Amino acid sequence: MQLSHLAETLIGSEIVKLGGDIREKIRQGEKIYNFTVGDFDPAIFPIPKGLEDGIIDAYRHHFTNYPLAEGNLDLRQSIAAFLKEREGLTYGLDEILVASGGRPLIYALFRTLIDEGDKVVYAVPSWNNNHYTHLNWGEHVVIEAHAENNFMPTAEAIRPHVKDATLICLCSPQNPTGTTISRKDLSAICELVMEENTRRKEGEKKLFLLYDQMYWQLTYGEIRHYDPVSLYPAMRQYTIYIDAISKVFAATGVRVGWSFGPAEIIGKMKAILTHIGAWAPMAEQKATAAFLLEKNKIDEYLQTFRSAVSDRLQRIHAGLQQLKKEGFRVDVLAPEAAIYLTIKMDLAGLHTKNGKTLKEQTDVTSYLLNEAKLAVVPFSAFGASKSSPWYRLSVGTCRVEEIGEMIDKLREAMKQLSSDL
Secondary structure, eight states: OOOOHHHHHOOOOHHHHHHHHHHHHHHTTOOOEEOOOSSOOTTTSOOOHHHHHHHHHHHHTTOOSOOOTTOOHHHHHHHHHHHHHHHOOOOOGGGEEEESSHHHHHHHHHHHHOOTTOEEEEEESOSSHHHHHHHTTOEEEEEEOOGGGTTOOOHHHHGGGOTTEEEEEEESSOTTTOOOOOHHHHHHHHHHHHHHHHHSOTTSOOOEEEEEOTTTTOBOTTOOOOOHHHHOGGGGGTEEEEEESTTTTTOTTTOOEEEEOOHHHHHHHHHHHHHHTOOOOHHHHHHHHHHTTOHHHHHHHHHHHHHHHHHHHHHHHHHHHHHHHTTOSEEEOOOOBTTEEEEEEOOTTOBOTTSOBOOSHHHHHHHHHHHSOEEOEEGGGGTSOTTOOEEEEEOTTOOGGGHHHHHHHHHHHHHTOBSOO
């Protein structure tokens, strides 16, 4: 069957494929420590009670019709107030666009900015930048980020590629790494964008910055979140933000997200979405509009939520650090934000007790799943090299009482490996 070139060349989600393998093992009765999904178990992390009650109440009042294409007025008003109160950012109602989560907004932004062959600069590992670039026929400009920079890109790495580029994609806190960009590094990238746009002639397409800050309220300890416009007001005309309730309120299935940026760009994104219909549901918009104004309820929820997520990240971090001290070939970055931990399983080249060699990193991933019953996502699923030994571990479905079991099971599985046949 002859299909479109896009359909024939599009790569399906590696995480979805891995999830299928995990579900099959669970169906067969295996106990799997599943740390793959960037989602939450509602039994462990429910959405805020006030938000839940608001959704139910909105349906009971029959808010079941189409919302406004740009998002209901009351919700955009609440988002504007929320941005002002929480981040000190002032945006007008025509500079805010609501959709069913971050994905359609990112897609609409790509469609608004990217023509075939336009350069899109992004670091790997990172979530879905490679796929959005492919979907829009952009030219991939890929920067390999490394552990020494917390897997965040630097201005020095980006600089050689900005000439004629149309879009730089940044995400902080970062999915999949759970790390954040420093004020210094973000400032340097902003300066680079402003410098490049000053160089470009009138009428020439500008260089824009996509700033995905979906996890910005989930930072831990002394870690602070920084954003481009707060650092440099002049970045306002070049920066488009992506945000949502999905992660900060454990509300991934509620599907309410927003983008804010220059009115002209937001207007074009709205026009594109009118043909796709990726609107956040009416009742959920009504509930979110009311909840975003509940400062005390939000603060109370975040205090408990952050503490629970941070506790899980810290416990697993400590367990992996202990395994490293015991001489096993593992490593882990200190948790900074989001629901993710960056872990290293440097086991390629080792031999199992059955004499099989873990030749490739895919063999390592399979060994972890089959022998340690540990399911984590390789950074190769986020655009990194297939030989990368780094993985994303997500704690959104993690039960505290299973952490010790998981570490013990991993220890036993690695004890079975040796460097000699």
